[in-house]
Structure formats: structure tokens, C-alpha cells
Amino acid sequence: MGDGVERRTFLKTGLAVAAGTAAAELATRAEAALPRTAPAARVASIAPRPLSPATTPDPGHQQPLPAGGRTVERPMHGLPEVVEPTGAPADDEVAYLTYDIDLQIARHTPVTGVEAHMLAFNGAVPGPTIRVMENDWVKVRFKNRTELMHTIHWHGLDVPYTMDGVPWVTQDPVRPGQTFVYRFQARPAGTRFYHCHFGTLLHMQSGMHGAFIVEKPDDPIRRRFPYTRDYTLILESWDLNFMRSELNAMLRRMKERMLLMKIGKLDAETQGVFKTHEQFERALESGYIPPYTTQRVAGEGRAGLDFNFFGINGKCYPDTEPLLIRRDEWIRIRLINAGQLEHYMHLHGHQFYIVAEDGNDLPEPVWQNTVRVSPGKTADIVVYGDNPGYWTFHDHDTRRVTNNGIYPGGMLTVLAYEDLDGPYVPRVALDE
Amino acid sequence: MNDATGRALPGLVLLGALFASAAAWAADVGADVAPRITVGGRLISTLDLGRAYGQGRDDEDTADVDVADSSLLVRFDKRLFDQSVGGAVLGLEFPDPDADFADTVYYHHVFAFLWDRNYRIELGRTKLRNYLVEFPTLRDDDLLWFTETTNGLSNSNTEEYQQFGNHLAVDLFAPRQYLAGTFYLAQRTETEDDGSVKDGFDVNGGGVQFQRTVPAALKFSGRVRQAGVGWDVQRVDVDGGAWKNAFVAGGVVNLTLDPADHWEAMAQAIYDLGAGDEGLGTVRTRALARSVSVVGAVNFRKSTFQLLRWKAGLTGAYKRYTQEGDGEWSVVPTFQYRLGDGVAAVAQYRYTGRSADLVRAVGFDREHRVQVGLTFDFEAGFNDYIGERQSILNLEHGFVR
Numbered sequence: 113m114g115d116g117v118e119r120r121t122f123l124k125t126g127l128a129v130a131a132g133t134a135a136a137e138l139a140t141r142a143e144a145a146l147p148r149t150a151p152a153a154r155v156a157s158i159a160p161r162p163l164s165p166a167t168t169p170d171p172g173h174q175q176p177l178p179a180g181g182r183t184v185e186r187p188m189h190g191l192p193e194v195v196e197p198t199g200a201p202a203d204d205e206v207a208y209l210t211y212d213i214d215l216q217i218a219r220h221t222p223v224t225g226v227e228a229h230m231l232a233f234n235g236a237v238p239g240p241t242i243r244v245m246e247n248d249w250v251k252v253r254f255k256n257r258t259e260l261m262h263t264i265h266w267h268g269l270d271v272p273y274t275m276d277g278v279p280w281v282t283q284d285p286v287r288p289g290q291t292f293v294y295r296f297q298a299r300p301a302g303t304r305f306y307h308c309h310f311g312t313l314l315h316m317q318s319g320m321h322g323a324f325i326v327e328k329p330d331d332p333i334r335r336r337f338p339y340t341r342d343y344t345l346i347l348e349s350w351d352l353n354f355m356r357s358e359l360n361a362m363l364r365r366m367k368e369r370m371l372l373m374k375i376g377k378l379d380a381e382t383q384g385v386f387k388t389h390e391q392f393e394r395a396l397e398s399g400y401i402p403p404y405t406t407q408r409v410a411g412e413g414r415a416g417l418d419f420n421f422f423g424i425n426g427k428c429y430p431d432t433e434p435l436l437i438r439r440d441e442w443i444r445i446r447l448i449n450a451g452q453l454e455h456y457m458h459l460h461g462h463q464f465y466i467v468a469e470d471g472n473d474l475p476e477p478v479w480q481n482t483v484r485v486s487p488g489k490t491a492d493i494v495v496y497g498d499n500p501g502y503w504t505f506h507d508h509d510t511r512r513v514t515n516n517g518i519y520p521g522g523m524l525t526v527l528a529y530e531d532l533d534g535p536y537v538p539r540v541a542l543d544e
Numbered sequence: 545m546n547d548a549t550g551r552a553l554p555g556l557v558l559l560g561a562l563f564a565s566a567a568a569w570a571a572d573v574g575a576d577v578a579p580r581i582t583v584g585g586r587l588i589s590t591l592d593l594g595r596a597y598g599q600g601r602d603d604e605d606t607a608d609v610d611v612a613d614s615s616l617l618v619r620f621d622k623r624l625f626d627q628s629v630g631g632a633v634l635g636l637e638f639p640d641p642d643a644d645f646a647d648t649v650y651y652h653h654v655f656a657f658l659w660d661r662n663y664r665i666e667l668g669r670t671k672l673r674n675y676l677v678e679f680p681t682l683r684d685d686d687l688l689w690f691t692e693t694t695n696g697l698s699n700s701n702t703e704e705y706q707q708f709g710n711h712l713a714v715d716l717f718a719p720r721q722y723l724a725g726t727f728y729l730a731q732r733t734e735t736e737d738d739g740s741v742k743d744g745f746d747v748n749g750g751g752v753q754f755q756r757t758v759p760a761a762l763k764f765s766g767r768v769r770q771a772g773v774g775w776d777v778q779r780v781d782v783d784g785g786a787w788k789n790a791f792v793a794g795g796v797v798n799l800t801l802d803p804a805d806h807w808e809a810m811a812q813a814i815y816d817l818g819a820g821d822e823g824l825g826t827v828r829t830r831a832l833a834r835s836v837s838v839v840g841a842v843n844f845r846k847s848t849f850q851l852l853r854w855k856a857g858l859t860g861a862y863k864r865y866t867q868e869g870d871g872e873w874s875v876v877p878t879f880q881y882r883l884g885d886g887v888a889a890v891a892q893y894r895y896t897g898r899s900a901d902l903v904r905a906v907g908f909d910r911e912h913r914v915q916v917g918l919t920f921d922f923e924a925g926f927n928d929y930i931g932e933r934q935s936i937l938n939l940e941h942g943f944v945r
């Protein structure tokens with residue numbers, strides 16, 4: 113299929129989904145801007161902290177990242193220092209790209225003036241971005257330097273089940289001080305992410321999420337929309353008060369559990385993990401009280417959430433990074449919802465094409481200006497720079513365009529034309 | 545300022561006064577910064593059976609239903625402009641039957657406070673810094689005359705005049721080392737010889753304490769949980785005005801580092817130099833007598849799946865009035881079986897023995913007391929946007945305001 117045919121299909125689709133002639137004109141203008149030749153080889157990827165493959169042979173960090181607080185460098189006596197499950201080819205069978213990720217508790221500033229303790233992959237929130245080509249073999253050496261238990265789940269990637277990172281379902285959680293080695297082939301291509309699957313409600317929002325971008329060698333989306341910049345935006349929602357009290361409570365419980373483990377008294381009831389349902393039932397008969405029952409926890413329990421900060425790549429407006437674009441430039445924006453809420457990302461002054469959902473290319477792009485991103489979903493859009501100015505890009509559920517209830521803030525950034533000399537430039541607005 | 549308000553005014557009047565003053569300040573109160581509200585309390589109700597044996601007196605048997613020391617507390621915290629925290633505590637408790645105001649409630653906590661990472665300041669009425677160590681008896685005043693520095697200015701049986709008073713206390717912390725230094729000025733309740741509260745009295749004491757106390761969340765991090773020393777001084781009415789000095793030292797250790805079967809031991813000694821030499825005939829003269837008190841306890845806590853199920857403690861106390869050569873001692877086994885979170889069936893036995901002069905003053909040389917009952921403890925927090933100064937995150941991962 114040649115470029116010409118593809119462009120005609122694209123134009124037709126655009127017309128079909130757009131309302132009114134103005135939109136049609138815009139599509140025509142966008143169409144006219146398409147270069148006749150193949151797109152330039154170089155794409156600038158703008159994503160949180162791109163992670164380079166490691167070159168050292170040993171697992172874990174040879175030079176630990178600076179930690180602000182207490183870390184655990186070695187697992188408790190009797191536990192293996194490195195866990196390497198079976199289910200993936202050995203190191204000498206395929207050529208792995210090796211990535212080192214650790215976890216520690218760090219102080220993070222979601223917005224100037226607000227600080228919170230978070231679970232930080234490689235010391236920051238969100239975690240680093242891993243970007244590979246489809247079918248690359250990937251090895252991630254994950255070192256848990258906190259006193260809590262974790263895993264990494266590769267969301268949307270079809271990995272061997274022993275690498276899926278679900279505690280008590282596909283693996284034991286990664287214990288304090290342990291390194292767990294995940295090995296898998298990166299497929300299918302698309303915008304994907306990773307997150308902790310232990311105590312997911314708390315851990316994932318507390319910072320344990322990062323982008324995992326799998327590219328195709330000759331990406332049809334890029335052939336069709338020759339973008340030169342590729343942005344990754346991770347959408348987040350935080351209840352900082354829930355995170356503070358729950359992280360403290362979890363740390364306290366875990367410190368005691370590690371002590372119990374050391375003296376051989378960490379039983380199934382204390383962990384709340386049973387080998388079989390029958391064992392669980394027998395424990396109930398002998399007096400075990402499950403943590404969710406009303407005699408142990410009341411009302412909404414520990415999960416009563418009241419989200420008060422909303423972020424893009426770890427930051428709330430006005431600390432969010434702007435998206436830069438030039439006139440007649442295509443940009444791609446990969447949206448990843450790593451939070452617990454549904455977001456409706458709306459771009460001012462432009463229509464855009466939704467080209468992929470859940471990382472998978474759509475059969476035909478959809479022409480819209482607001483894209484719904486449900487929890488766990490990703491959406492890729494491409495934007496054409498045909499309306500110079502400063503344009504907000506934000507969740508249109510405006511409860512999330514707030515910081516602690518104050519508008520504007522939260523999940524809002526600005527699409528800014530680099531070459532613009534406009535009569536009005538954005539200020540830093542905190543209160544309206 | 546004196547103690548008459550809390551002693552005599554019915555609760556409604558005081559509450560009315562609080563609301564009236566709140567209304568007067570309303571213009572200065574913004575609605576934006578809502579306080580964190582913590583409500584807590586304890587209902588302790590025991591059936592007490594006592595038998596006292598006296599020299600030359602009839603034995604005395606008593607049977608009471610005892611709700612003394614049940615209390616209700618409300619605490620407010622607010623983030624301040626400089627990110628520190630300020631707030632207030634209001635608390636009321638039910639006094640012992642032999643208190644001056646046995647038929648009403650006592651406002652045992654009415655104070656304002658400020659705190660931040662490295663300090664805490666309290667101003668108002670609250671529990672005085674008379675001790676370092678808490679012992680595992682049912683009520684915190686069960687062994688009051690052994691466990692706390694006594695008030696040389698009160699001649700009342702009212703135990704609240706010993707435990708509570710107005711103070712200005714400044715605690716300075718070295719948080720990562722769990723160290724605290726405390727400086728306080730105290731206004732202890734002063735009474736006439738007949739035990740009635742004086743019409744007016746001033747700040748009449750002060751003190752200093754230094755201690756290392758491991759926060760509760762980290763209690764298993766080492767053997768020594770608490771160790772400290774203190775000095776208390778009171779300006780007393782002896783020979784037209786004298787200083788009474790007392791020194792306290794004590795601590796708590798983990799005998800096992802086992803959260804499931806946890807043994808702990810605690811001990812405290814108070815050396816009170818006293819003032820004057822007026823014998824042991826009254827509450828006040830006993831407080832003014834030179835004395836040494838030593839209290840020790842072991843406590844066992846049984847938890848299953850990280851829920852405390854029962855605990856048992858044994859506390860022993862001895863006090864010697866060194867000038868008179870008289871002594872008093874007590875042994876208290878305590879058992880608490882938890883029926884639910886914060887709800888326990890409790891039982892305690894207390895034996896007290898006394899020697900010569902003390903027997904003449906108190907009337908009995910041996911006392912037995914058996915208590916069985918129920919306790920209900922609760923704490924509920926609302927709008928917590930502040931956290932705790934000594935949380936694990938704040939202590940081990942950098943302080944966040």
C-alpha cells in the first residue's frame with residue numbers, strides 16, 4: 113500500500129468523524145503539510161528520564177543511587193540475594209538489553225510547595241522510561257531497597273507468566289534487599305507501561321509506575337504522520353494523605369513481619385497469605401480474623417480515597433512540562449493512565465488523531481479533540497502544528513485540574529509553539 | 545489564675561464560655577484551613593473489692609463500681625503559615641470518689657501547643673511532667689505515690705492535684721537520635737491545710753528532663769526503648785518558703801524482640817530530697833518528706849497476626865521515707881484480655897503494705913484490692929493532612945511538612 117492511498121483513506125476518515133467544514137479544512141491543511149518523501153530518520157523522544165541499558169554484568173547497582181533515607185542493601189539471612197525465575201531464555205541464548213531499576217523511598221515535590229514521601233524507581237517519580245524495539249530481549253534487574261515488598265508488572269506486554277509480576281499469583285514478592293530479574297521479549301509494539309503489583313492501590317499511586325515504549329522498525333503511524341517529536345505523558349492521581357498514613361502503617365507492619373520472619377514466626381495468618389482456600393477456611397475456624405472484616409477494620413477501611421493532587425509525569429500544573437511544537441510539525445503524544453481515575457484529555461485549538469489505544473494501532477485514526485483514558489489504558493494521539501499559540505491540554509473533568517481543590521492545577525499542561533512571538537504569553541496562575 | 549474553674553464550674557458553663565469566646569474570634573478565623581480533629585477517650589469501669597487491715601482499728605471492707613479516670617479528649621491540629629503545627633487539646637475526666645469534686649468532671653487537659661520537627665511547646669493545663677516511665681497498671685494513678693513526683697503544695701486527697709496542673713513545657717528534639725530535652729515551668733495546685741484550693745497562687749515550680757525514647761512505631765528496633773533522667777523543683781511553704789528538689793531516672797527495655805510474644809521491663813526511681821521535717825501525718829507532709837521510690841515491672845504482650853490479644857503485667861513498688869525510716873510497698877498483677885480492638889476485660893489485684901508512722905497516718909497496715917471490669921478505648925481521626933512528627937517516614941526518610 114503506497115503513501116498516496118493511505119493518505120486518501122486518512123483524509124476520508126478525517127472527514128467522516130469531523131463535524132462541519134472548518135474541521136474538514138483543517139484536515140485538508142494537515143494533509144497538505146504531509147511531506148512527499150519518507151519522514152526524517154530522527155525523532156526526538158521526550159519522556160521521563162530515558163533509561164540506558166546497563167553494561168555491568170552483576171545484578172543490582174554497582175554504585176547505589178543516592179538515597180535520602182533508610183535503605184536495605186541485602187535480604188534477610190536465608191533469602192536469596194537474586195531471584196531469577198525460569199520461563200525465559202538464558203543469557204547465552206539471546207542477546208538481552210539489560211536495565212537496572214531500584215526502588216527507594218524518596219521525597220518528591222509534585223508541585224512547588226508540596227512535598228511527599230513516595231516510592232521512587234531509581235530515586236524519582238515516575239520511574240525511568242524504557243524504550244526498545246519490538247522483539248528486543250529485555251532483562252530488568254529490579255532491586256528492592258525499601259523495607260516493603262514489591263513486584264514489577266509489565267502492563268500490556270505479553271511476557272512469560274513467571275515474569276508477569278503479580279505477587280502470590282506468578283511469583284513471591286520481591287523482599288527487602290532482594291533483586292528480582294525479569295526477562296522477556298518486548299512485544300507487541302506500542303505504548304505500554306510498568307508498575308508495582310504489590311499493594312497496587314498504594315504502591316502504584318505512590319510512584320511505582322513508568323513508561324515502557326516498544327517501537328516498530330517501520331512504524332506505520334510515523335509513516336502516515338511523520339512526527340518529529342514523541343512525547344510520553346503519564347497521568348497520575350494521588351491522595352497524599354492516604355499515601356502518608358498507609359505507607360507509615362505498611363512500614364510498621366513490615367518491620368514487625370521481618371522480625372517475625374527472622375525468628376521463624378511469620379505464619380500464614382500474619383502474612384494474610386494461604387496456600388489453599390481450605391487452609392484459609394481452617395484458619396478462620398481456629399480464630400483467624402481476615403483484615404477486611406468489620407471486627408478488624410470498619411467503615412471504608414484503609415482504602416477511603418480522596419484524591420487531592422493530579423499529575424502528568426510526576427508534576428502538577430504549574431510545574432508540568434509544556435509540550436513544544438513548531439508550525440507544520442507533527443508530534444506524537446503517548447498518554448498512559450497509571451492512576452485510578454478516568455481522564456478526558458482535551459486539547460485546545462486543535463483536532464488530533466487518536467492513532468492507538470492500549471498500545472495497539474487503531475485500524476483507522478479517529479479525529480477528535482478529547483480522548484478518554486481509563487485507568488490502565490494508554491492512548492496515542494498525533495497533533496499537527498497548524499494553529500500557533502499557547503494551548504492548554506488537560507483533563508476535562510476539571511475536578512482534576514486542581515491542587516488540593518484549588519483551580520487551576522493538577523492535570524494540565526500547555527502545548528506551546530516554539531517559534532511564536534504572540535501578543536500574550538502564559539503567566540503562572542495559581543488561583544482563579 | 546487558679547484551679548477554681550475546673551474544680552467548681554459545671555461542664556456546661558465552661559463549654560458555654562468556650563463557644564462564647566469562639567464567636568468573639570470568628571472574624572479572625574478563615575474557613576480555608578480546617579483543623580485535623582482527633583477524638584479519643586477511655587471508659588474504664590471496674591468492680592472494686594477492698595479489704596484493709598488496721599492496727600487497733602476494725603477491718604474495713606469496701607465494694608465500689610469505679611469509673612474514675614474515664615476520660616474524653618479532643619485534639620485539634622492546624623498547619624501554620626510557616627509549615628509548623630499549632631493546636632489545642634480539651635479533655636475531661638471523671639475523678640476518683642475521694643476527690644474534692646467527685647460529683648462533677650475535671651478538665652484535665654486544656655492547653656494550646658505548637659510543634660515542628662525539633663520542638664514542642666505546651667501551655668495550659670495538662671498532665672505534669674512528674675515521671676518518665678509508664679507502668680502497666682490499669683489506671684495511671686494506681687501507684688501514683690510511687691510513680692510520680694508528689695506535689696508539696698497540696699494537702700488534698702484529690703489525685704488530680706498531683707497529676708495535673710498548668711505548665712509551660714518546651715521539648716527540644718533531636719529526632720533521628722530519639723533524644724528529647726524538656727524544660728518546664730509548672731503551676732501546681734496549691735491547697736489550704738484543710739485541702740481546699742487556695743484562692744490564688746503563682747507558678748511554683750519547674751524542672752528539666754533528658755531522655756532517649758524510641759517512638760512506638762519503631763519499638764522493636766533495639767533493646768533499650770527509653771532511658772532518661774529528670775529534676776523537679778517546687779517552691780513550697782516550709783519555713784516561709786523553701787525549695788523542694790526531686791530527681792527521677794528510669795527506662796524501658798525490650799526483653800524479647802518478638803512482636804508476637806513480647807516481654808518488656810521497666811523501672812523508675814525517684815529521689816525526693818523533700819523540704820523541712822514535718823513527719824508523715826498528712827498528704828502534704830508526706831510529699832514534703834525526704835523519700836526514695838522505686839518501681840519496676842515486667843509486662844508480657846501476646847499478639848496473633850499482629851493483633852494484640854492479651855497482656856499481663858506485674859508491677860512492684862517500694863517507697864521509703866528516709867528520715868522517718870518508714871516504708872510503703874505495693875505489688876500489682878494486672879491482666880487485660882482484649883475482646884476487640886480497644887475493648888478489654890480487665891482484672892487487677894493490688895496489695896499495699898505500710899510500716900509504723902505511716903500506718904498511724906493512713907490507718908491501715910495492709911490493703912488488698914481486687915478489680916475486675918471492662919475498658920473501652922478509642923481514637924478516631926478526621927481530616928488528617930498533617931501526619932505524625934515521629935512517623936517512620938519522617939524519622940527514617942527525611943521530614944516532610
Ligand SMILES: [Cu+2]
Pocket residue numbers: 261262263308309310311315316320
Ligand atoms: Cu510495590
